[in-house]
Amino acid sequence: MAKAGFTSSTRDIPAVSGIPSHIAVIMDGNGRWARKRFLPRVAGHSRGVDALREVIRACMDRGVAYLTVFAFSSENWRRPVEEVSFLMQLFMKSLQKEVERLHQNGIRFRVVGDLSRFDPSLVTMIRDAETLTAGNTRFNLTVAANYGGRWEIIDAVNKMLERNPDKRSGFTEDDLAAGLSTHFAPEPDLFIRTGGEKRISNFLLWQLAYAELYFTDTLWPDFGAEALDKAIESYRTRERRFGRTSEQLTEQGGAGGATPAGRHA
Ligand code: IPE
Ligand code: IPE
């Protein structure tokens, strides 16, 4: 067992079921969605919030426990200043508008990423929302903002060294994983990227080690419950071997014995 009682996909064989427990999403394609309609790029971001609302609801209905979405990458600061500032405003407005509803629906809300570059009033809103929803257990929504996978790994290494000031070597995977920003969640089972690009763009580099990858051309503002079902359908056909052979899976149990079979029923 690894961090916070969750199974590490590299040290153990995680349990597998037909519904992913944790879905991680790169919500991409907002700008192109808007441009296709001769709208400013930022109109796509606004519509993206509506898509996220629908996907949260659909995940909850289907029994997914964790949804982690990429809202702003550490590299997105490279965008035109007007777009960055629109995104920050949108983040604030959406938080203001939605936090009560999230709470009423039993959703625990978290933001992961380096918040030090954000406006202090936004950081306060985020921390307040996290505190308000801290006791909720029905669903876990995590927004990655000013997040980068490399930043996170360096951050986790620094935390590990701080926690063990006298130790110089012999660190384990668990020592490092304890400092990752998603230490409260199992590793993602399913990774979805909308918008057609086939890359990870510095998202959850460590945690995606054995995630099933799903890429769709659908632009994020057009992604909803039906599109989510297609992704889950694809996930269900995957044989999650975690390094073992297919024969081992069908033989029963598989090498680790953690699951009856890697393929979903
Ligand atoms: C994703 O949509 C949202 C953010 C990165 C904030 P984009 O803004 O990247 O949309 P495209 O990829 O330009 O269409
Ligand atoms: C990734 O999308 C980040 C988010 C969706 C927040 P980008 O649109 O920024 O990714 P690249 O630049 O095309 O790789």
Ligand code: MG
């Ligand atoms: Mg993009």
